Amino acid sequence: MQIGCCWFDVSRKTLSNLINDTSWKMSAVEFSVLDMLVKHRGKVLSIQELLQGMPVENRKVEILTESIERICFYLEKRYASLIERVDDQGYVLHNKPSVKSGELSSTPFRSISKKHYSILVAQILLLIVLIYSFFEPAVDIKPENKHVLTTQSGTVSYFPSFSSEEQEQAYFYQSNHFIESVETCSVTPWRQIFLSVSSDNPKNGVISIALRNDIGGKAEMKTLKIVPIDAQWNFINHSWLKKVGICD
Template sequence: MQIGCCWFDIKRTTLSNQQNDTSWKMPLVEFVVLELLVRFRDQVLSKEQLLQRLPEEHRTPAKLQEAIDRLRFFLGKQSAQLLETIDDQGFILHTRMKASINHTLSGPLAGMTKQKYGLLIAQILLLIIFMHSIFEPEKSIKPLNNHEITTSTGIVSYYPVPNEGASLADIEDLSSFFIQQLELCDTVLWDDVFVSFTHNETVSSIVLKRENAEGTEVRNVKGISSGASKDYIDQTWLKRTGICG
């Protein structure tokens, strides 16, 4: 009986690989499993059906799976794909190599069933959609201007960012005041400063970015005023929040 590149001799209980000229005198468990799969070729046999034919001392799922694995190993990488696992059902020995088995599930996915392969593809697609939803740029926030501030430690880039619903006129005065305070600092500890203000000047959201030996460091600072005043932004506050040194 031909099985891929192997010849199964039922009378001699041997399986011969015609590609590498090796012959295997099959142990009882492997022979019983293969003989039953050959008899019902192209039909799915449940694990229970196969287990019932095994000797009582070997009648365990682990022993059955071990026999399947050894059969696939001897059949070789190509022919082993004829012996397919059907999820939650059992095993089937195909007569011919199917294109979907030979190509779609080749390489690292050769041992994966069609159901699991389809689930993997679905999970990858969901992951792509999820990542896109997280990292898609926010369209409602755009830098207005890039100001370069010269300090004793170098040049700092400052980006005023309008909050949603705010206009340039709403934040111009507050942005200029923030720049003046930065210029008064002895040192600015960050390379880039992104600042967003609410139109009533009560809340400022600041994102700080710099490069160090470990890579890029990012920090977020939020300032809240008890009233509609920008006076809380001073040298003491800038040093306390770690923006200036």
């Protein structure tokens, strides 16, 4: 069942973010709370009802509160309002996030946040580089930021796209770590990898990755948007690359 930007898998007891392709294995308490809210979607469940559905050893109000806060955090700010506390009565899971006054605007981009604007700019930069790669220029132009990565299955062209020299310097370690990780792939189905970031600060910069391959004269594409769980990108390893499809 979809809840905002996440997919709630009851059988696996996981909450998967469909935007950044990450999955969270829920604890018994978190699962029991979200499961009850989903089964009674649109109805206010009292705190006592929620406590009764939790494991016996964890039936404490503070544990319930902490669990709901973690669930809301994973749903991200945009969808956190799907779960609402109704005074001291309990909690309700809405079908749609509540809209706060002044949050919407009839004029495009008027109320867009700085973070989302940065993400949009990063994606546009990546798109420009990607569109360029589809055409054969009359003159052989060699992008300055092109890197040739060597894997066991062959070579891959890597194009990091940074908005400034300062941004490139800020991500020097992260970009090199990404290169080294990709070169551990035994097989990669992609011939070109394009990467951009949404912020000069690695602590809050969203990563946009586009993957391209040519099969029988036709281009095959895949795009990824990742919210890093650490500023150094240490989460990027061989296992993660296989999970998101960069490695086979």
